[in-house]
Amino acid sequence: MVEVWLEGIGVWGPGMTGWPDCRARLAGEPGDGDYAPPPAAALSAQERRRSTATARLAAEVAAQACTAAHRAPADYATVFSCSAGDLANVDAICRTLARDPRLLSPTRFHNSVHNAPGGYWGIAGGCEQPSNSIAAGADSFAVGLLEAAVQCAVEAAPVMLVAYDLPGPVPWDIVCGIEAGFGIALALSAAAVTGAKRLTLRHGAAAAADVRLQDAALEKLRRGNPAARGLALLAALAAGNVHEVALAAGDNNLVIGISDDDGC
């Protein structure tokens, strides 16, 4: 089992421009709206221009989590977790490669690496800490959280999870089952932080938990984007009286305990 403290949350999704919006929705307040491109103000104008929508979504939620935690981006090692990668970029590259001559643009190519969002984020915030970029299919949020929390606890250093997925253009819209863009960032501390929730994590068998959300639109979002599977954890945090959430993580579950023990 590992324990970490959750010191900042960032969220971007349909009709949600941050954790306050998301928390209110999870608490039952009405809301709607489509996915709008995030400002991604943490990136320089040049980076915003060169990067893709995926990298901008990741930078948006990561910056929100830093602000909420009152820490600089350079403080955090990072774990970027994304199931499908940058489908719009894959589409553009494969269309180019299907033609003769195969004239791939250098920017397209460097944006094609799975760690491109991590690279842009590191450059923007001058962050020289270790940065990982992973994928775990539909369980990318839960497995990303496990990886980030284990790193945070073992290295005794702040680590940020950034989980995000965007739907692709035709023909990808029906291939990956990603219906809307969504991103979550969780800023984790290895040491107790006043007012922060303590999370304990273990990987193992657990009674199949019902993580369905009551709001039909949110439940559709949760099912339609691997990063939005994290809404089950956010719903527990918003409710305040839920002390355990189990999320599918491969053949077992990631069982997350939530407590107010701030160690103070």
Place this chain on the structure above:
Amino acid sequence: MTPLQVAAYTATNAAGTGKAALLEALVERRSGLAPWRDGGLDTYTGQVAGLDTLRVAAPLADYDCRNHRLAQLGLDQDDFRTAVGRCAARYGAGRVAVVMATSTSGILETEAAYTHLEPDGALPADFHFETVHSMHALGEFVARTLDLHGPRFTISTACSSSAKVFASAARLIAAGIVDAAVVGGVDTLCHNTLYGFNALQLVSATPCRPCDGDRDGISIGEGAGFMLLTREPDNGPRLLGYGESSDAFHMSSPHPEGRGAKAAMTAALTRARLTPGEIDYINLHGTASVINDRIEDIAVAAVFGDTVPCSSTKGWTGHTLGAAGVTEAAIAALCLENDLVPGCLNTEAVDPTFAAKVNRGNERRPLRRALSNSLGFGGNNCSLIFGIGDG
């Protein structure tokens, strides 16, 4: 860190299928690079023979693609599956993690699908994204092939991917989440990387010449490598340390002073509780790109001076990208087990501006500890230290 035992390992690439063939190629200085001509590109690649006719069999037939064929071929070497089976029997299949790495997964099959999209623009009906091209397809394929149920994921940080698997696995073991881990990396040739690196003017028309004064680019290779890490000591190689860093400088160029590379090597030494003088051999990232080799030399010389023998083994394998970290970890382990310092292959004269001690010819000398560098796109760096005996 507490050292981790490499309980079993294997590597398959253009230089050899399995450890014995790879060692023989290293000793005999036989390169796996061969001419590769296609459309507008004239280069050399490190291609693994036989993948075109190999098939991933049922029940994992949906995973069939070049990348998983190579993964399967790699897993079948050196009794690796037997060793993993023993480990799973001892600890429980749920207590063994699978941490894999790839840079491009099965994009080759997506590239092919785009040449025959349906009239309405849809992907062909026999196209399987989740099991072929999805970044985690490899991790899922390896976990299912080995019947392991611990946490599993796939790391994709370009050329450092399969070095970072060691850091993630070591942490999962240290945290007590698992008792052992299968780490590895697989990458296969595809047009995306061939034409992408070519667009960056990084691909050589000749077999790559790492650290040569006249080097002019990389040769892309394909490869698969796997290691089983446990806490049970035996006489084989051990993982002593890892170090990770980010350049925070540029998406496709290294920091001009090699800051990130230095930080990764220093962090690995610190974790292993070693001084630079205690390293006997450095396996360089050494892609033969003009700039990257120069920056790595600056960083290595800053940390190690000019006394530790260094070489890049990409003249044998080509740059296997997401498989490079574990391929060179396996080569480092082979070198430790056989007291071999391989000199750079294809390199006629070491760049006279280099300050580190780059070996050109092979050397047999007692080795106890080796460091391997993997420095990737997006400024993502990872260094590993392996030891043997009392090293």
